[in-house]
Amino acid sequence: MIYLDNSATSKIDSEVLNEMMPYLTENFGNSSTPYSLGKISKKAVDEARIKVASLIGANPKEIYFTSGGTESDNIAIKGVAYSLKNKGNHIITSIIEHPAVLETCKYLEKNGFSITYVPVQNDGIINISEVKRAITPSTILITIMHANSEIGTIQPIEEIGKIAKENGIYFHTDAVQSVGKIPVDVDSLNVDLLSMSSHKIHGPKGIGALYIRKGLKISPIIHGGGQEQNIRPGTENVPGIVGFGKACEIAKRDLEKNMVQMTFLRDELIKGVLQNIKESYLNGHPEKRLPNNAHFRFTGIEGESLLLRLNLKGIAVSTGSACSSKSLEPSKVLKSIGLENVDSHGSLRLSLSKDTTLKEVQQVILELVEVVEKLRNISALW
Structure with a gap:
């Protein structure tokens, strides 16, 4: 299989799997226990926390392990909302956020909070002036994703963070798609909270992290035994945490090399598709996009x-975010950048990884040309 749904x-x-194996077998102790087996696990968790923090320029004490990006988004948004509800009830987000953010905001809307959904331009980039305009005296949080999970556009997070800081507003970014693929530094980006997920960077599923800037107090949304400084209680997923830490270590080590390689392959893919398939178009910004993302639409398909x-043909791709792919409705992201329903339904996302080869990209282009032609021959839309 040629896998292009990374x-x-x-x-x-x-390397990640090898690092995890001892904690799935002989080093199986609960990291909260005081005896030697537990201390081995505790040490492994502490070391992994350092590796995760290092990837994003954070202090290890600012890293809180979760089950993944969705839980991190929920803790960040609800945690700030509940903590600051006596100060204000207004939250600013964008209309192209991941469902983990949008559905959380919809929940809060039903519970007394006011949400402003900032639009995006046709290239998928947020207009910063729209963010400024949305701010009110009751605004307590801005949550804007770093890079879009469908069309791969990278948002001006640093500038939005400055606006938030100038106005005394907490700023959260869902960086699930960007961490490990492009440079991410929490201080440079001016963020207070940042969501991450392991399985997007060749780590195990079911583990993620939330960065919370030192001094920022949020209300926990889960209550229990006090793990993760009471922010996310529950027995630590030690093998997952160890794997996540190793994945972050590798991502940092190979970041520049992988960025160059994936950008080259992405551009070859985009050029090959647009030049060889008539009425094919690239969705999203042509340059301000993740190095591994190419999102196309094909007329009449x-x-x-x-x-x-x-x-x-043994090629795995997708039509959009895996977390919303079960919906038959046109992609909200594609509608937000001005595409008609028929064009939204005719779109395809191809996302590369560090393991993708030039030979695979070339094969995908050939197969796409053939499949598009065949489908158009039987299409009532063409």
Whole structure:
């Protein structure tokens, strides 16, 4: 199989798996226990926390392990909302956020909070002036994703963070798609909270982290035994945490090399598709996008049919975010950048990884050309 759906999940790295194995077997202790087996696990968790923090320029004490990006987003948004509800009830987000953010905001709307959904331009980039305009005296949080999970556009997070800081507003970013793929530094980005997920960077599933800037107090949304400084109680997933730490260590070590390689392959893919398939278009900003993301639309094609035909040829791609792919509705992200429903349904996301080869990219281009032609020959839309 040629796997080009790495924005949904990535293959676990062999180095990561090797690092995890002892904690799935002989070093199985609960890290909260006081005897030697527990202390071995505790030490492994502490070391992993250092590695995760190092990748984003944070202090290890600012890293809180969670089950993944969705839980991190929930803790960040609800935690700030509940903590500051006596100060204000207004939250600013964008209309192209991941469902983990949008659904959390919808929940808060039903519980007394006011949400402003900032629009994006046709290239998928947020207009900073819209963020400024949305701020009110009751604004307590701005939450804007670093890079979009569908079209790969990278948002001006640093500038938005400055606006938030100038106005005394907490700023959260969902960086699940960007961490480990492009440089991410919490101080440079001016963020107070940042969500991460392991399985997007060749680590195990079911583990993620939330960065919370030192001194920032948020209300926990889960209550229990006091782990993770009471922010996220529950027995630590030691093997997952160890794997996540190793994945972050590798991502930092190989970041520049992987960025260069994936950017080259992404650009070859984009050029090959646009030059060889008439009426094919790139969705999102042509340059301000993740190095591993290429998102296309094809006139006269239904994206789901394209996906299934490619799957029969051993090529795994997607039509959008895995967390919203079960919906038959047109992508909210694509509608937000001005695409009609028929164009939204005719779109395809191809996301590369450090393991993707030039030969695979070239093969995908050839197969895409053939499949698009065949589908257009039987399409009533073409």
